[in-house]
Amino acid sequence: MSFVSLFSGHIQIVGKTEKFQIFNEKTGKIISYRLLNPDDEISFRVFDIDTLKIFSRIILNKEKEKNYKYEISLGKQKKIVSKQAEISKISHALNGEKISKYNLLKITATNQTEFAIKNISGEKLLVKIGSKDITKSNRNIEFINFTPSKHGKEEIIQIGEKSFTYFFPQNGKIEFTLEGPIILKIVSRMIFNDNMAKKYKYDFNVYDNGKLISKIKETAYKSTKAILTKNTDRILSSGEVNIFKLSEGIHKIKIENKNKNRDLIFRFYISKSGIEIKEL
Incomplete structure (x- = not known):
């Protein structure tokens, strides 16, 4: 027998991707993102999710700001997202690299079970997925x-x-x-x-x-x-x-x-x- 926690909403990563940890100096917390190199793709499965939150950043070297893009596949629909990256003053990678502030995108995912994000820019993309529908049950x-x-x-x-x-x-x-x-x-x-x-x-x-x-x-x-x-x-x-x-x-x-x-x-x-x- 085995046990798993029941979620009213659940997001599952498909396959294996590299974790990228960020330290927030203001909160003192370490936050995990997923690292996507150019042309890399990450897939997810969602259960009982109405709205998805996609947090994105890029790794910045000498630049203080830069534009980047990624592609979202949700069911049969595809959408290209363009964002402007500005260097973060309160967060940095644990390995010392400079990163941008996060950009937030909300998308409707009602009745959808699978979606993917592909890095179509020349930058190293960091993504984190969340939803207000994820609430851990006590049972x-x-x-x-x-x-x-x-x-x-x-x-x-x-x-x-x-x-x-x-x-x-x-x-x-x-x-x-x-x-x-x-x-x-x-x-x-x-x-x-x-x-x-x-x-x-x-x-x-x-x-x-x-x-x-x-x-x-x-x-x-x-x-x-x-x-x-x-x-x-x-x-x-x-x-x-x-x-x-x-x-x-x-x-x-x-x-x-x-x-x-x-x-x-x-x-x-x-x-x-x-x-x-x-x-x-």
Whole structure:
């Protein structure tokens, strides 16, 4: 079993990005941003969010002010944002670099689940995402794992003294039916075919009642703890977690691996309260 905090609103970063820490001399606080080099992109998934706040800055060297741009992709819409950067008098990077004051952009995200920010300027861009809708609840959700009704072969992995069962897709698909309201947690891993590679990108689709609800894109990094018990020569990636809040009613879920040259395995959890797993 596992526990996660329940949020009335939740923002999840997809993949791995470099953190960039800023010190505010006025408040004495250290604030974490995400660093995007030119042409870099960062993706997010949002849950129960109406309005997003995008805080942006750039790293300034000798300049006191400069213009910069970034592109926002929200659903099928794309928007180019232009901002003017002025050097901050109260904040600086922990590594000593000078940074600009933050610029704030508010965007409506009602009924949206995914968005991305791409740095289209020649500057090093710093971004931080927030929302007034994020309020941490005092209660926790208890999760239990379950076996999907349609899947391929099983794979046992070992982490320390504990073992976990993961599932390969069958003909590229894993299927099961849940009754909501319920929270679904999907843990995905990739098995490296090339032990020399440091990382690989992979993706998979999630369908609910035949409708594509999310295109998951991940970057697989080699795990230093997880081991394949049946084939110790092959290397696993670290586990990537995605959470879906399913509304009341029947949900026929399908996980589809469309990567022809990526071996993906999955483990599934559901919130313990109100659990009912239907047979297909």
